[in-house]
Amino acid sequence: MIKIAIGPVLFDWGRAALKTFYRRMALESQADILYLGEVVCSKRQGLSLEDVEELAREIQPTGKELVLSTLGLVMSDAEQEDLHRLKDLAIALDLKLEANDMAGIGVAEGHKLVAGPHVNVYNPQTLDFLQEVGVTRMVFPVELPEASIRGIVSAPRANPVEFELFAHGKLPLTFSARCYTARAFKLSKTNCQYKCGDFPDGMITRTQEGEGLLTMNGIQTMSEKVHTLIADVPRLTPLGIDIVRISPQSRHMPEIVAIWRQTLDGNLDPAEALTRLAGYNGDEPFCNGYFHGQPGMAFHRA
Template sequence: MKLSLGPLQYFWPRERTLAFYREAAQWPVDILYLGETVCSKRRELSTRDWIALAGELGESGKQAVLSSLALVEAESELGALTRMVENGHCWIEANDLSAVQLCRERGVPFVAGPTLNVYNHQALSMLMDDGLRRWVPGVEQGHALLTELRDAMQAQGRPMPELEVIAFGRLPLAYSARCFTARALDLAKDQCGFRCIDYPDGLPLATREGRPFLRINGIQVQGEEITDLGPELPALRELGVDVLRLYPQAEGMADVLAHFDLARHSPQPPPRFGARNGYWHGEPGMRPVG
């Protein structure tokens, strides 16, 4: 079972981002996803910078994958995506169907990201014909749904692609053309001042009663809980999961990687670092921290 470091969901300063990935090159992680997936205005690192960083990390023995935006809304964003697809070295994580189309046209292998909304075996088979090599199901797709989809693929006589499940981090729940961070700070989206950079783990949002509820991250809304599927490793292995995705956090990621690296080589499931993921069990996603 491999470990992957999912794309950085937050907006960090350039030097902090580069330092994070220099450190990550020494961690027991097999796959590194690189690129901006949330907001095209976040330009501390350009597309050229991400491609260069992918080349450097690939030389360290990791697989570097370039991740696309979840919402492609402008010609400039499509142009940046085209340059990413045409880099000539890396797979692409397609988080929007425009990325799938570009990869299909150019014969570039791609990972179907969690925002592609693949809910049945027919859609998965179609994407495999287009060049899909690995699939990351959406955050709400739990054990039962994945089992049904796997069985349907087997009945159709088709092998499953590599299966990558989000095992650790705050779950990305929704995206919008509106910037929630700018709205929360009473700013216009086009004059946001890049205030996301002030919140390296997102802007906490509480209920009126003061209970932690969500994290606002630009145009993305996340769950407040840091979910952890570590204790579900026996079920993940039985299901045939190939890759565990861990989303970057501002602090403590080296310890998280060491924890999961030990867990994947152990016959016993590890203690829980974060919260139980209700979605995995077909229940509401929110659960108290374990």
């Protein structure tokens, strides 16, 4: 059975909202795995390390697997120190650590590691190396097409590894040392006034013709459209996928997870599931182009 993971919250929701979200997902959602931790910007840190530990101890008795996630771009000594502290907490609580860049893998080498979607694993040889330093699960980079995923999954290897696929949510594309959201308000990164908090699902950028192009989320660039592979569910089990990741959005998460669970279990037709998800997406178009070897913003109906 393919498991469902709720990825780390990529937006700035604030401490109270983040705590409420994780408690709801632990108690109300049909997800099997929860990722917890700041991935985008260390200035946000809506949850302190003490908050993370408190939530982890609350969630563990629910039976859901909890994974601690690291920053996608480590740029300072303070962020490096936070990375070490997060690794120590993961070890103390016996939790996996999702490393979202090679700094995280270097710090936590030998511990139970997840290679996040921002670690560039494009071939079986790279995965073989990562397994040697402790990686037991990898999340495929979001731009990989199905053919490349199949090549990595089917390659022979000495030790088993879990394969996780980013299956629903705005695609996390890149990080930058600059903060796009601060720049949009003519603010410096050091005096950003936490403008990200005004955009719970990111800030849409548009072309001169007014069409949606990308989503700005602090230092992160994301897709403007919500990516979904719900119509491709029949292809995922033969492909060898163990886990699908649903990336958090500010509304309708329990309902979205429930639709995915029903579809993965064969109790809901993928076409009907797509229609229901569209209703929770404000009837905005989805995208899934990368999976089908097309431009990422395209949508291919299975």
